[in-house]
Every structure is written in structure tokens, then in C-alpha cells.
Amino acid sequence: MKVVIVGAGNVATVLGRLIKNNGHDILQIVSRTANNAAILAEELNCAFTDNSGVIDKSADLYLVALTDTAMGQLDDRYHLGDKLVIHTAGSVSKEVLKNITHHYGVLYPLQSLRKQNMELQQNIPLLIDANTEEGFTALKNFADTLSANVTTANDEQRLKLHVAAVLVSNFTNHLYAMAADYCSKEEVDFKLLQPLIEETALRLRHYPPIEMRTGPAIRKDIETLQKHLQLLAPYPAIYNMYLKITDSIMNS
Ligand SMILES: NC(=O)c1ccc[n+]([C@@H]2O[C@H](COP(=O)([O-])OP(=O)(O)OC[C@H]3O[C@@H](n4cnc5c(N)ncnc54)[C@H](OP(=O)(O)O)[C@@H]3O)[C@@H](O)[C@H]2O)c1
Structure with missing residues (x-):
């Protein structure tokens, strides 16, 4: 053409x-x-x-x-x-x-x-x-x-998929950026998280995301959650995000 x-x-x-x-x-x-x-x-x-x-x-x-x-x-x-x-x-x-x-x-x-x-x-x-x-x-x-x-x-289906694309790509990338900034300020190596990032995405080839949930929020591990929040106190934006997502996971 x-x-x-x-x-x-x-x-x-x-x-x-x-x-x-x-x-x-x-x-x-x-x-x-x-x-x-x-x-x-x-x-x-x-x-x-x-x-x-x-x-x-x-x-x-x-x-x-x-x-x-x-x-x-x-x-x-x-x-x-x-x-x-x-x-x-x-x-x-x-x-x-x-x-x-x-x-x-x-x-x-x-x-x-x-x-x-x-x-x-x-x-x-x-x-x-x-x-x-x-x-x-x-x-x-x-x-x-x-x-x-x-x-x-069609237009409607494409728009719906675009919303989902923002959730799975732009939003997760925003979380990566927050974590990278946190790691840099706390002098730990963000690169050590790369295999975990990849493994989390790769699992979705075989399992629905709802079955792959893990971490302190889904376990309702209040002691660990409190330790994390204590560490995040100097970072209000990350602290608030952590609370919101924890709340969403616990109530889903
Ligand atoms: N990038 C992606 O991953 C992706 C994936 C799927 C769909 N899309 C969609 O594809 C479209 C293009 O995205 P892109 O990532 O290629 O954007 P981009 O890299 O920002 O390029 C935008 C183009 O539009 C031109 N432009 C910007 N404002 C203009 C104006 N007022 N009048 C005339 N030309 C103007 C720019 O010209 P200059 O060179 O003069 O700035 C440039 O050529 C968007 O609708 C986007 O949503 C993007």
C-alpha cells in the first residue's frame, strides 16, 4: 500500500x-x-x-x-x-x-x-x-x-480497553517510579526488584490476577502493615498510596 x-x-x-x-x-x-x-x-x-x-x-x-x-x-x-x-x-x-x-x-x-x-x-x-x-x-x-x-x-470497546491499559501500564509504572524514588532516598537498590516485577507480570500468562494476590494486605497482617507505614511516614505521597491500595485489597 x-x-x-x-x-x-x-x-x-x-x-x-x-x-x-x-x-x-x-x-x-x-x-x-x-x-x-x-x-x-x-x-x-x-x-x-x-x-x-x-x-x-x-x-x-x-x-x-x-x-x-x-x-x-x-x-x-x-x-x-x-x-x-x-x-x-x-x-x-x-x-x-x-x-x-x-x-x-x-x-x-x-x-x-x-x-x-x-x-x-x-x-x-x-x-x-x-x-x-x-x-x-x-x-x-x-x-x-x-x-x-x-x-x-469499536469506539466504545477501544475506550474501555484504553482505561484498562492505563490501569495495568501507566498506574503500575507510577508505582515503580515511587518505589524507585523511595529506594534511592533510603539507599537500597531498586534493581534488586526487577525479577519480582517480571515474575508478577509473567504469572498473568497462566493465572487470573485475583488468584495471584499476595502480601501483607491480603494476609491481613496488621503488624507488618504497621511497620511499613512507620517507615513511610516521611513520604506522605507514598504513605497515602500504600494506605489506599491496602484498603482496596482488604475490601476486595
Ligand atoms: N505512544 C504510545 O505508546 C501510544 C500507543 C497507542 C496509541 N497512542 C496514541 O497515538 C497518538 C500519538 O501518540 P504519540 O505517542 O506518537 O505522541 P507523540 O510522540 O507526542 O507525537 C505527537 C505528534 O503530534 C504532533 N502534534 C502535537 N501537537 C500538535 C498540534 N497541536 N498540531 C499538530 N501536530 C501536533 C507532534 O508534532 P511535533 O513533532 O511538532 O511535536 C508529533 O508529531 C495519540 O493519540 C496516542 O494516544 C500512543
């Missing part, structure tokens, strides 16, 4: 690499900051323009990987008639694209993507949706070339 990518951030870059690697023809990168567009265009060996330039209208597919807010602000230059235009956001309806084309949809990668990670991720879960049968078929065929893990999800 001939593809134009709008955006030059993390998703544009990671999907751009995947698209190129799977034999598609990337024609152009369109992005607000010319320098970022140029960097990605050089890597993907294609043309580029910033927001003042002309968009190549000869592509089959336009992949819009902008921030959620910018997605809804595409101007007249993006009137693409019958072309298939898709965005990559979890929490934005496909309808945000309805004024620029007859065929629109979503290809949402349910994975955390960072352009600095040069390793090509295989089989990223891709959630797809489109407003027309023709658009859906074209998008499904395209998505199948990028991953063996393609699923259909």
Missing part, C-alpha cells in the same frame, strides 16, 4: 518502521515541526513536509498519529475525499475524521511505543475499526501485514 504518515512522534515512528519493513511504500511524512518530519523521513527514506506544505494525495492510506487534541483539529488541507484515513488513538472516536473523508477508521496499537526503542516489535495487538465495509476490508488487509494480532474493536 502507498502510505502517508501524519505526525512524527512515537507512534508515527514505530508504526512507520513496521509499515516500511513489511513492504509498503511510505510516500511522505507530514508533521508540524519540519525538523521532526525530516528526521523520520530520512529514516524511512521518503519525502516530508511541515504544516505549511502540500500533502501528497496519491496514497491509498493516511495514518494520522497526532496527539488526541490535534487529531480533532485537522484543517482543510486534509480533505481527502475517498481516501482511507485512520488515526491511532485509544480514547478518540473515529468520527473525529468524518469531515475529511468518506472512509475513515482507527488502527490502535494496544502497546506502549517509544521511538527510541529501535527493536522492531512483532505482533503488537492492533485494534481496528472503520465506518465503511470497503474501508474496513482495506484496513484489515493492511493491519494483517503488520501484526498477527489484529482484533476489531
Whole structure:
């Protein structure tokens, strides 16, 4: 497929690499900051323009990987008639694209993507949706070339999965950051916790999380909980988080 990518951030870059690697023809990168567009265009060996330039209208597919807010602000230059235009956001309806084309949809990668990670991720879960049968078929065929893990999800299902994704990824990472800060201040090595972090995640391949609960809260071990809270007294943010999650575990 001939593809134009709008955006030059993390998703544009990671999907751009995947698209190129799977034999598609990337024609152009369109992005607000010319320098970022140029960097990605050089890597993907294609043309580029910033927001003042002309968009190549000869592509089959336009992949819009902008921030959620910018997605809804595409101007007249993006009137693409019958072309298939898709965005990559979890929490934005496909309808945000309805004024620029007859065929629109979503290809949402349910994975955390960072352009600095040069390793090509295989089989990223891709959630797809489109407003027309023709658009859906074209998008499904395209998505199948990028991953063996393609699923259909409408706006509502995608939004629900995005909420769950925030819980399992962003929230746990926030806890890792708190723990790392605590370890650093208390001069113990956060890296020693890495095998525990990995083991906890890996178990979920085989067991439901509810069966894998462990620790002082589920055991209702009040003595240990009190010792922990005593140590956390100088760290009010961590103290409050510890209390809230302990309460949630004890009452679940
Ligand atoms: N990263 C992930 O792990 C991930 C996973 C799944 C879905 N998504 C979704 O994919 C979309 C893109 O995410 P991302 O991580 O690639 O974001 P990003 O790395 O922050 O890149 C955002 C892109 O949007 C452009 N942009 C920002 N504000 C703009 C504006 N007001 N007008 C025009 N362009 C603007 C940026 O241009 P400049 O270069 O000029 O800043 C950049 O090209 C989002 O909807 C996000 O929710 C992200």
C-alpha cells in the first residue's frame, strides 16, 4: 500500500518502521515541526513536509498519529475525499475524521511505543475499526501485514480497553517510579526488584490476577502493615498510596 504518515512522534515512528519493513511504500511524512518530519523521513527514506506544505494525495492510506487534541483539529488541507484515513488513538472516536473523508477508521496499537526503542516489535495487538465495509476490508488487509494480532474493536470497546491499559501500564509504572524514588532516598537498590516485577507480570500468562494476590494486605497482617507505614511516614505521597491500595485489597 502507498502510505502517508501524519505526525512524527512515537507512534508515527514505530508504526512507520513496521509499515516500511513489511513492504509498503511510505510516500511522505507530514508533521508540524519540519525538523521532526525530516528526521523520520530520512529514516524511512521518503519525502516530508511541515504544516505549511502540500500533502501528497496519491496514497491509498493516511495514518494520522497526532496527539488526541490535534487529531480533532485537522484543517482543510486534509480533505481527502475517498481516501482511507485512520488515526491511532485509544480514547478518540473515529468520527473525529468524518469531515475529511468518506472512509475513515482507527488502527490502535494496544502497546506502549517509544521511538527510541529501535527493536522492531512483532505482533503488537492492533485494534481496528472503520465506518465503511470497503474501508474496513482495506484496513484489515493492511493491519494483517503488520501484526498477527489484529482484533476489531469499536469506539466504545477501544475506550474501555484504553482505561484498562492505563490501569495495568501507566498506574503500575507510577508505582515503580515511587518505589524507585523511595529506594534511592533510603539507599537500597531498586534493581534488586526487577525479577519480582517480571515474575508478577509473567504469572498473568497462566493465572487470573485475583488468584495471584499476595502480601501483607491480603494476609491481613496488621503488624507488618504497621511497620511499613512507620517507615513511610516521611513520604506522605507514598504513605497515602500504600494506605489506599491496602484498603482496596482488604475490601476486595
Ligand atoms: N505512544 C504510545 O505508546 C501510544 C500507543 C497507542 C496509541 N497512542 C496514541 O497515538 C497518538 C500519538 O501518540 P504519540 O505517542 O506518537 O505522541 P507523540 O510522540 O507526542 O507525537 C505527537 C505528534 O503530534 C504532533 N502534534 C502535537 N501537537 C500538535 C498540534 N497541536 N498540531 C499538530 N501536530 C501536533 C507532534 O508534532 P511535533 O513533532 O511538532 O511535536 C508529533 O508529531 C495519540 O493519540 C496516542 O494516544 C500512543
